[in-house]
């Protein structure tokens with residue numbers, strides 16, 4: 001059965017989207033069949049995987065409001081074995097449109113449960129807030145992967161995120177677990193990155209991935225070419241980082 005991982009952290013700019021794109025692509029490169037769900041109205045995961053987000057007729061928004069079927073909105077990406085359920089700015093109004101709808105926390109789950117067997121991994125990129133869309137991702141997911149940027153305020157907001165995950169577990173999805181924490185934008189030239197890693201390790205009980213994603217300009221460039229890092233620059237340090245992470249994620253599932 002496919003494993004469903006939501007990439008979440010309500011802080012913006014910590015590397016959620018970069019992780020969703022490149023973890024998905026590296027899982028596919030390692031022989032996994034992957035579906036990436038973009039549930040952020042910014043649609044950057046969709047465009048980063050080579051999809052022209054503004055020309056789409058059907059996206060996760062149309063799916064969630066019931067105006068299209070799953071098979072109408074899942075499309076191939078630039079990578080073999082990697083499919084995308086895309087989003088774009090249409091999704092920005094969903095929060096309000098879903099007010100008063102029954103079981104609005106489970107809309108995505110109801111659809112994804114029907115197809116999860118078709119994939120080895122389903123990766124969901126969340127928006128930078130703890131809203132209905134993020135809750136939909138957390139009810140659909142088996143685990144939450146939390147990217148932490150190696151900067152001074154790294155731990156800020158983490159208590160709130162873990163509280164939200166615990167609430168979702170208590171009330172909506174009893175099986176939800178924390179997949180683990182992954183450090184992003186690690187800069188080996190500064191003491192700060194090292195200190196942040198040490199500090200988080202001391203303060204967090206959760207699983208921490210051994211793979212650390214370096215700060216690498218190629219990772220920042222790749223989305224403007226519509227390619228994940230393993231295609232845009234397969235030999236870069238960023239590609240190595242996400243390949244290691246993908247390997248570790250696969251191993252964790254087996255172990």
Ligand code: ADP
Pocket residue numbers: 011012013014015016017018019044128184185186213214215216217219220221238
């Ligand atoms: P989020 O989805 O959490 O808001 P993003 O993945 O969009 O964060 O990353 C924020 C910015 O940082 C983007 O411009 C992205 O290209 C850049 N970025 C992310 N990870 C790295 C990295 N490891 N090295 C260099 N730049 C990165």
Ligand code: MG
Pocket residue numbers: 016017018040044126127128
């Ligand atoms: Mg993002």
